[in-house]
Structures are given as C-alpha cells and as structure tokens.
Amino acid sequence: xxxxxxxxxxxxxxxxxxxxxxxxxxxxxxxxxxxxxxxxxxxxxxxxxxxxxxxxxxxxxxxxxxxxxxxxxxxxxxxxxxxxxxxxxxxxxxxxxxxxxxxxxxxxxxxxxxxxxxxxxxxxxxxxxxxxxxxxxxxxxxxxxxxxxxxxxxxxxxxxxxxxxxxxxxxxxxxxxxxxxxxxxxxxxxxxxxxxxxxxxxxxxxxxxxxxxxxxxxxxxxxxxxxxxxxxxxxxxxxxxxxxxxxxxxxxxxxxxxxxxxxxxxxxxxxxxxxxxxxxxxxxx
Amino acid sequence: xxxxxxxxxxxxxxxxxxxxxxxxxxxxxxxxxxxxxxxxxxxxxxxxxxxxxxxxxxxxxxxxxxxxxxxxxxxxxxxxxxxxxxxxxxxxxxxxxxxxxxxxxxxxxxxxxxxxxxxxxxxxxxxxxxxxxxxxxxxxxxxxxxxxxxxxxxxxxxxxxxxxxxxxxxxxxxxxxxxxxxxxxxxxxxxxxxxxxxxxxxxxxxxxxxxxxxxxxxxxxxxxxxxxxxxxxxxxxxxxxxxxxxxxxxxxxxxxxxxxxxxxxxxxxxxxxxxxxxxxxxxxxxxxxxxxxxxxxxxxxxxxxxxxx
Numbered sequence: 001x002x003x004x005x006x007x008x009x010x011x012x013x014x015x016x017x018x019x020x021x022x023x024x025x026x027x028x029x030x031x032x033x034x035x036x037x038x039x040x041x042x043x044x045x046x047x048x049x050x051x052x053x054x055x056x057x058x059x060x061x062x063x064x065x066x067x068x069x070x071x072x073x074x075x076x077x078x079x080x081x082x083x084x085x086x087x088x089x090x091x092x093x094x095x096x097x098x099x100x101x102x103x104x105x106x107x108x109x110x111x112x113x114x115x116x117x118x119x120x121x122x123x124x125x126x127x128x129x130x131x132x133x134x135x136x137x138x139x140x141x142x143x144x145x146x147x148x149x150x151x152x153x154x155x156x157x158x159x160x161x162x163x164x165x166x167x168x169x170x171x172x173x174x175x176x177x178x179x180x181x182x183x184x185x186x187x188x189x190x191x192x193x194x195x196x197x198x199x200x201x202x203x204x205x206x207x208x209x210x211x212x213x214x215x216x217x218x219x220x221x222x223x224x225x226x227x228x229x230x231x232x233x234x235x236x237x238x239x240x241x242x243x244x245x246x247x248x249x250x251x252x253x254x255x256x257x258x259x260x261x262x263x264x265x266x267x268x269x270x271x272x273x274x275x276x277x278x279x280x281x282x283x284x285x
Numbered sequence: 286x287x288x289x290x291x292x293x294x295x296x297x298x299x300x301x302x303x304x305x306x307x308x309x310x311x312x313x314x315x316x317x318x319x320x321x322x323x324x325x326x327x328x329x330x331x332x333x334x335x336x337x338x339x340x341x342x343x344x345x346x347x348x349x350x351x352x353x354x355x356x357x358x359x360x361x362x363x364x365x366x367x368x369x370x371x372x373x374x375x376x377x378x379x380x381x382x383x384x385x386x387x388x389x390x391x392x393x394x395x396x397x398x399x400x401x402x403x404x405x406x407x408x409x410x411x412x413x414x415x416x417x418x419x420x421x422x423x424x425x426x427x428x429x430x431x432x433x434x435x436x437x438x439x440x441x442x443x444x445x446x447x448x449x450x451x452x453x454x455x456x457x458x459x460x461x462x463x464x465x466x467x468x469x470x471x472x473x474x475x476x477x478x479x480x481x482x483x484x485x486x487x488x489x490x491x492x493x494x495x496x497x498x499x500x501x502x503x504x505x506x507x508x509x510x511x512x513x514x515x516x517x518x519x520x521x522x523x524x525x526x527x528x529x530x531x532x533x534x535x536x537x538x539x540x541x542x543x544x545x546x547x548x549x550x551x552x553x554x555x556x557x558x559x560x561x562x563x564x565x566x567x568x569x570x571x572x573x574x575x576x577x578x579x580x581x582x583x584x585x586x587x588x589x590x591x592x593x594x
Contacts (some may be wrong), residue, residue, distance in 0.1 A: 009410065020325050046524050053566050067395055071506060081322055090402055121299070121303070122303070123301035124300055124303070125304050125307060126307075127299050128301075128303075128304055128568050128571060128572055129304060129564060129567065129568045129569065130526060130529060130530025130571060131526045131527070131528070131530070132527070132530050132533070132534075133530035133533065133564060133567055134564075135546075136533060136552070137308065137311065137560065138311065140552040140560060141312060141314065141315045143316075145520075202589070213427075217429055219430075220429055221429065221430070221431065221534055222532065223325075224429075224431045225533070225534065225537060227552070228551070232482070237429070237431070240431065240435060241431075243435075244435055245540075247438060247439055247443055251439050253442075254432070254436065257432075258300070258428070258429065258435070260430035260432060261428075261432065262424070262427045262428050262429070262432070263427075264426035265426075265427040265428075265429075266345065266423060266424070269423065269426060269427055270423075279450050
C-alpha cells in the first residue's frame with residue numbers, strides 16, 4: 001500500500017489508530033523487539049551458545065542481568081536471540097498462511113461454485129482438528145527444525161485466512177465497481193488484485209497481526225514439547241522447558257523467557273485490537 | 286429437530302473421512318520404516334520382511350487406507366500401538382475420561398469466574414474494577430499456558446507445598462492442571478461476556494425493561510444476560526473443543542495420564558498408530574461438541590428453535 005490517499009479507508013483508519021494509546025504502546029514495544037532481534041549481534045552482551053561452566057546457575061547480577069543457565073550461558077543474550085527466532089517463525093508462518101489461504105479464499109469467493117465447494121471442504125477438514133493439535137501432528141511427522149516448525153504452524157493457520165478472505169471477497173464482489181471493471185474487460189486476476197483485495201485490506205491486516213501472536217505462541221508451545229527449535233538454539237519455549245528441571249533452586253530461569261513471550265503476544269494483541277477498532281469503528285467496544 | 290440432528294451427523298461423515306485421509310497420508314509420508322521402529326534398527330532382513338507382509342505395509346497406499354477405514358468402521362479397530370501392542374482404541378478409551386475431566390474442570394472454572402466478571406465489567410464500564418479485569422484478561426490471553434503451569438508449580442508446589450506438582454488422582458492434584466488449562470479460556474470468556482453484554486445493554490428492550498420499573502438485577506441477569514448468552518455459548522463450546530487439544534501441554538507439564546500425554550509419548554517414541562488414533566478421536570469429539578453447541582443455541586434462543594421445526 002504505497003499510496004495512502006487522503007480520506008481513503010486506510011488513511012482514516014490510521015488516524016483512528018493514532019488515538020488508541022494501547023495500540024501505540026503495542027506498536028512501540030514491537031519496534032523495540034524487532035530492533036533487538038535484528039541487531040541481536042550488537043546488542044546481546046554474550047553469544048547465545050557461549051558456555052561458561054564455572055558460571056552456571058548464576059542468579060541475575062550486574063554481569064548477567066537475567067542470570068545464567070545450566071551451561072553458564074547468559075540468559076539475557078539468549079532471550080534476545082530467542083526473539084529473533086520467535087519473530088521469524090511467527091512472521092514467516094503467517095505470511096505463508098496468508099499467501100496460500102489468501103489465494104484459496106479469493107479463488108473460492110470469486111469463482112464460487114465447484115471451486116468454492118472443494119476449497120472450503122478441504123478447509124473444513126483442517127478446521128475440524130484443534131489448531132494446536134494439528135500443528136503438533138504435522139510437526140511430529142516433519143521432525144524438528146525451524147523450517148518444519150514454520151510449515152506446521154502455517155498449515156494450521158491457513159483455513160482462518162481462507163475463510164476470512166473468502167468472506168471479504170463475497171461481500172465486495174456484488175458491488176458496482178467490480179461489475180464496471182469487468183465490463184471494461186479487466187481480467188479476473190486484475191479485478192481480484194486491484195479492486196477486491198485492497199477493499200478487504202482491513203480485515204486482512206487485523207487477522208494477520210493477531211495471528212502472528214497465535215503463531216508465536218504455537219511455536220513456543222511446540223518447542224516446549226520438544227517438537228520445534230532444538231538446542232542449542234535459544235527458543236523461548238524450549239528455554240522454559242529446560243528451566244523446568246531446575247525449579248527448586250533456580251526459579252529465575254523460568255521468569256524471563258516466559259515474560260518475553262507474554263510481552264510479545266500482548267503487544268501484538270494490543271495492536272491487533274486497536275487495528276480492528278480503527279478499521280471498523282462501528283464494532284468498537 | 287430430530288431430522289436436523291440426523292442431517293448434521295451425516296454431514297460429519299465426509300469430514301471424518303477427510304481428516305482420516307489427511308492424517309493417514311501424513312503419517313504414511315513420514316520418513317522411517319515402521320518395521321524398524323517396532324523391531325529396532327538392527328533387526329535382520331527376514332524379520333522385517335515378515336513384519337511388513339503381516340502388517341500389509343507393502344500394499345499400495347490407497348489399499349492401506351481403505352483397509353484402515355474398513356477396519357475402523359466395521360470393527361472399531363484403528364490399529365495397534367507399536368510400543369504396547371494393545372489396540373489403540375482401547376488405549377484411548379482408557380485415558381480419555383481423564384482428559385475430559387480435566388477439560389471440563391477447566392471450562393467450569395473459566396465459566397464460573399469469567400461470566401460474572403465479564404458481566405460486572407460491562408455493567409460498571411470504565412470503572413476501576415472494569416479496567417483491572419480487562420488488564421488481567423489481557424495478561425491471561427497473552428500468557429502461554431505452559432508458563433502459567435510452571436509458575437503455579439513453582440509457587441503452590443515448590444514453595445508453599447499446597448498442591449502436588451504432578452498426577453491427577455486426588456482433588457488437590459486436579460486443581461493446578463485445571464487452573465492452568467482454564468487460564469486462557471477464562472480470559473477469553475471474560476472479554477467475550479463483557480463485549481456481548483455491552484452490546485445488549487444499549488438495546489431498546491433493556492431500556493424498556495428499565496422504564497417499566499423492573500429491578501436492575503432482573504434487568505441485568507435475566508433480560509440482558511439471556512440475550513447476551515448466544516455468543517458466550519459459542520465461545521465456551523469452541524473453547525471446550527480447543528481445550529481437548531490444548532490439554533496436551535497441560536498434561537505433559539503435570540504428568541496427567543490423559544490422551545494428550547498418550548499422544549506426546551506416542552510422538553516421542555514414534556508410535557504413529559497412537560498419534561493417528563488420538564488425532565482422529567479428538568477430531569470426532571470436536572465435531573460432536575460443535576454440533577452440541579448448535580443445539581444449545583436452539584435451546585437458548587427461541588428464534589432459532591422455530592427454524593428447526
């Protein structure tokens with residue numbers, strides 16, 4: 001969306017978003033998280049895999065703000081690098097789901113008939129298994145690793161996008177400007193890309209934002225179960241899982257990865273809720 | 286009504302076929318020969334060959350799938366566990382009640398706490414109580430389940446020693462897992478109840494009820510809640526289904542011997558028939574719960590009930 005015309009829906013939504021303090025807070029925190037993730041190499045005080053067995057199980061101190069883990073690795077650095085992994089998995093998985101789900105949903109809504117029937121029945125099948133369970137089953141089959149984790153989460157997220165985009169397409173397709181474009185000889189692709197998609201941008205942006213939160217949560221859940229990111233890579237869920245073994249004496253280890261997940265999810269939710277209110281002021285609660 | 290239920294039950298069949306096909310092909314594509322998983326990596330060729338023939342592993346994929354469906358439908362046989370050699374169906378039936386109990390306790394906790402708080406929050410919109418409730422709800426939505434579980438164990442088992450940190454056999458052992466599993470749902474139900482009530486409270490018939498001098502408590506709890514209940518029921522129903530899936534994490538944190546734990550163990554030991562059976566079973570339950578939720582609508586809302594006649 002390079003062009004933001006004055007008084008366009010997007011422009012009005014952005015104006016409304018600017019008045020929502022919680023959404024702005026969420027956005028600010030996300031900026032910080034993305035920044036630290038991108039420049040983790042310069043910001044993190046230590047390397048995420050650097051072991052120092054003489055300094056293992058150090059509680060938070062000046063040298064190690066978040067303490068050290070069972071191998072003497074700096075937890076702050078691992079949390080920072082973990083953000084890189086979580087954001088990467090969340091964003092790539094949702095982008096994948098948006099792309100596939102979007103194409104399927106747009107095709108189903110636009111062409112209707114048999115295409116619609118087939119696409120939506122397949123989506124119904126995927127929806128008939130609870131989302132986290134579907135991800136777990138797929139990840140179990142694909143095996144551990146970041147790419148497989150992304151695929152498992154993306155597949156489970158696809159039906160939601162297909163449904164929302166199909167619904168949006170159906171609500172727009174009856175409008176006169178679509179008919180006008182068709183009369184002028186526009187191709188189907190052109191109509192979908194140029195006329196229909198921009199008009200359901202609002203619901204797509206909202207769903208995408210909220211879904212990145214869901215995806216990050218799913219990624220850490222899977223890693224917690226040992227299905228996602230493997231050691232020594234510092235995934236927040238995997239770090240929590242490892243810290244569980246030292247609850248009795250070194251509880252600080254469980255605090256920071258959990259906080260990191262919570263803060264990330266919360267800012268995405270604030271931003272997503274704010275975007276929803278901004279794009280659909282009538283729905284405002 | 287009866288015809289409607291029947292129609293919905295019939296509509297389940299293609300979905301279940303689809304899910305079973307999806308899961309079956311997923312597991313068929315898995316690298317690794319089941320014969321090696323069962324007999325060990327260094328089993329000799331002859332034994333592997335016998336095993337493969339016995340299990341029909343050399344047949345084409347569609348034949349294997351058809352046989353799976355036939356056995357499942359005709360005999361309720363969805364394969365045997367590689368690890369215990371017991372029928373998967375029997376294993377699932379043994380552990381499933383525990384998962385249902387866990388999920389039910391969680392939903393109960395969430396409903397009993399979430400709906401009243403949602404209502405009070407809506408009635409006293411913008412009050413301190415409303416803000417605090419909404420902040421807590423936001424925290425509840427954003428905290429990963431497993432982190433809540435770990436923190437609860439840390440405080441209530443390790444430090445205070447009030448509740449055991451694992452198991453599910455006594456009432457005190459059920460409290461932490463249920464609260465853990467309930468936390469996200471509780472937050473969602475609170476938020477949903479609040480927004481649903483806010484919408485209803487502004488409507489004309491509430492003003493009418495107040496105008497005719499009805500007591501405020503009756504207005505809120507009868508007129509308003511009665512109408513706000515439909516979206517709440519939807520959320521509760523959907524959540525119950527998701528809790529069956531989400532129980533996987535809770536069960537593995539607290540070592541609850543339920544379906545989730547069975548499946549996690551199955552995944553770890555590559556006991557695929559168990560995983561496959563578990564996913565199918567939950568999909569079936571999920572679908573039945575959705576049907577139940579739709580029927581509940583009719584019970585709550587006379588307008589919908591009329592349509593089914």
